[in-house]
Amino acid sequence: MTVMSGGQVGRSVPRREGPAKVSGRAEYVHHLRLPGMLVGKIFRSTVAHGRIKRIDVTAAQALPGVVSVITGEDIRTVIPHPYYGPAFHDQPILALDKVHYVGEPVAVVLAADPHVADAAAQLIVAEYEELPAVFDEVEAMTSKAVVHDTLKPAGTFPDLKHLEGKRDTNVALDFRLRRGDVARAFAEADRVFEHTFRTQQVLHLPLEPFVSAAETTDSAATIYTASQSPSFVRIEIARLLGWPENRVRVKTAFLGGGFGAKLYIKLEALVVALSLMVRRPVKISLTMEEQFYTITKHASTFRIKSGVKDGRITARECEVWWNGGAYADIGPRVTQKSGFTAAGPYDIDNVHVDSYALYTNLPPAGALRGFGIPQLVWAYECHTDMVAHELGIDPVAFRRKHILRNWRPQATGTVMRDAEIEAVLDRLAARMDWAKPFDRGTGTIRRGRGIAIGFKASVAPTTSMAIVNLYADGSCALYCSTVDMGQGSDTIMAQIVAEVLNLPVESVTVVHPDTDVTPYDMATLGSRSTYHMGHAVRLAAEEVRAKLAAMAEELGLPPGSNVPVAELFRRKYGMQAGNVVGSGSYIPAYKSPDHDTGLTPNATPYWMTGGTGAEVEVDTETGQVRVTRLVNVADVGKPINPKIVDTQLSGAAVMQLGFTMFEEMNFDGGQVTNASLADYKIPGLRDMPVMENEAVAAEQRDGPFGAKGVGESGTFGVSPAIANAIFDAVGVRLTKLPLTAEAVYRALRAARGQPLAEE
């Protein structure tokens, strides 16, 4: 492509929404008040698995101020088949027949006053016939407790068709990858290593909880929602209502964080159904506590086995169980799209992956910053370290020996391109001074260091569209449905437009998602926007540029003349009038993996690589771990905005630091017992280690201006780097997250042959 040197790309343009956000002027859906609006308060299941025998709403209905109390059966009067979901149509708008987890929405009270709705919701009485429940992902494989009677894959994915109507199973998807001859390689190996790793259930916890509002007429619905996927919401609501797309309008605002939580349908179908029933606008704003009952990150178990011959890994077998909770959400996609990278960024001839999406009676799990990759890297990078240690090889040297280089096939058979995995490892080792002696601490404080690297394939295939509208004075607007949820996409997209049209970035406005105005985008997820939407925006701006050139030619100007844009419009229309509109669309090439082998020549448009180095201090008397330094290195292609790249890497690393050190949803019989920010702790300023971030010299040659995604890469290596550093410091291995002080202390005691009593 030809690139004009506008100087707008590759520059740390300040975040355009910054001043509005820090001065409290930014627009959020939480602020929205519609005339005549009712608010809804959700009544939730108190049992993990049960048949609904009776829902008594009489007392709630009788409370003064209550407009209506609505149950799942009532929803059927406006939406006869009220099941939704991106991969499976398994989730009812309100529970029908059965409840599948504690916290599942069962009924809604509508009132003008939220306190009345709240009080009334507490007057609802539900009776259930309790059924056996299953919570553990490995047990769910063989459990007699079956969460859903039959599987209901959505029609949209051909590779899920074979699951239609399957009965008596909790396995929502079984993905397999078969490369080479693993059995033979194990038989011929000098040594075989096998370990099992686990991760805990955690959640996104954006500081802005879920919020959606709807206003409807008999023939149209407008939805205001804090969503990362407005286009999906429109299509899915239209499907539920049996309406064409153009009768459903979805608008978003800035998001107070998303992290993968606010994808697909969350409250949107519910507020639309309620609004249609009561013929008034309806808004539902969840509390912080209710986020724990809405969407989470998969807990997982990963059994990994490697065969080594002559100091080289010749075979790797991976068996991964993903705890998807009660509804599939996007879990089956996590299982497959991340599953195929389970053997790590290494060149291994024989690879065998089985990756299972499991239903359990826990709150549903979906996408969370990394889309399953952090769970996988946690296991394969601890395992790789353990193997290196057992073989007496330096862990960096051992990794370098196996690194998956460009032009070599990844486990799927897809040939690697523009993936600077080795550069990430090298820069990490250089920044950590890996070759130099390390201060190991004294007395009760022991120091250690560790590294880990991971990679991710961009989810494919996905589509983005954009429209660029150039006004007669030379200012310009970009219409795109990428949601700026804090990651800085508005700034990046404006930079791309400005670069192509050779404009100052300040003269580009970004119109926020409104499906009546902005064109389709698959969703803001999986670090896909810079690449996919970036391309669409570039193409739209290039079309504008071409049209401007044609206009100049039509006006008899010589090619390359520098008549200002405003003057061109004046000459053509006789006054300040008119527009030039350009559009762009982008979908990368892709080939589905073979169902039986998981192999494909084109698994993804681009690879994201991230690595972390950690230095820790372990208090041997208490097990407390202080992360004293965290180095995050990633291949992000050529950064469009270096400052945003830096903050995305550190933000991702800190988020994963919480998941590594202490975040954990605690359960008692399926009931979350720490559903608040007082009892579920996330990292604060004082938990922040000294952090360094680096984007290695790289270029995604088919990316917009050489760029690719960055939002998740900082998460990949954090957990195993810290665990590897703890091992380096005190010689104990933890195989389960989080790495709490107590877990470290218990491991230290066990290693001394003095295990601590359980209670």
Place this chain on the structure above:
Amino acid sequence: MTPFDLVEPRSLRDAAGLLDPDDPSVRPIAGGTALMLMMKAGVFKPTRLVSLRSVEPEASRIQVDDTTLRIGALTPLASLERSAETRRLLPAISRTLRTLSNVRVRNVATIGGHLAHADPHMDLPPLLIALGASIRVVGPGGERTLPVESLFAGYFETSLARNELIAELSVPLWPQVRAAYLKCTTRSADDWPALGVAVALEMAGSSITEARIVVSAATERPTKLSGASVALRGGRGDDAALRRACDAAADEVSPMADAHGSAAYKRELVRVYVGRAVRAALAAGGAG
């Protein structure tokens, strides 16, 4: 939230008169940092709140005489933290306050509310008990004085009647006391403590004549550990005595298991942190 009455009496005595000894839905409110959370969570539904914000100004004063620092119950924690008297006479209290919650809470929360809430995770109660502090309480029948130690009857429970109010906290000033408070969090840095340990040592030269060791957070209320005190009394806090004190503390304590850690782990934390707190107190110098 359902509507409730809010009254703003002009004196603590009037406030006590507006409370109801038999009705738990009538409560006093000072800074409100804890009570408002309970109301938002629906755990507490008041019929009447008796606001203490307009009571006599003496109730939020800090005064000092030769033997005592007297702190009005309505004194915000931040004022206590920044008071020159506290810093000079009881630096352990200032140091503890700096790690107590965050500055927004400290600006609003009051010392009286901090004590009356009786949450075992609070930071000051163990230190105040170790320092031998007492409170003056007003009620409709008059006043009484009791040691802070006997204020805490159990988990979120005090020995006050529903119509009694803390008026003043008194902390004795012993020139030869060295004190320290250490807390241990096991999740984020701003988490509620898994364990708090306060130590006050009365010294004669370099000899410990009396040691008071109090643990909190891990136990259902702040608890004095007498075995550890015995191990330290009469010695100089050498390694062997410290070890005996730590083991005695670990044997004596009855920790509760919760999301911060198992009981067995907290017992080990007590063993370690008692030693560290004694060392910190000894290192704190005079009038710690």
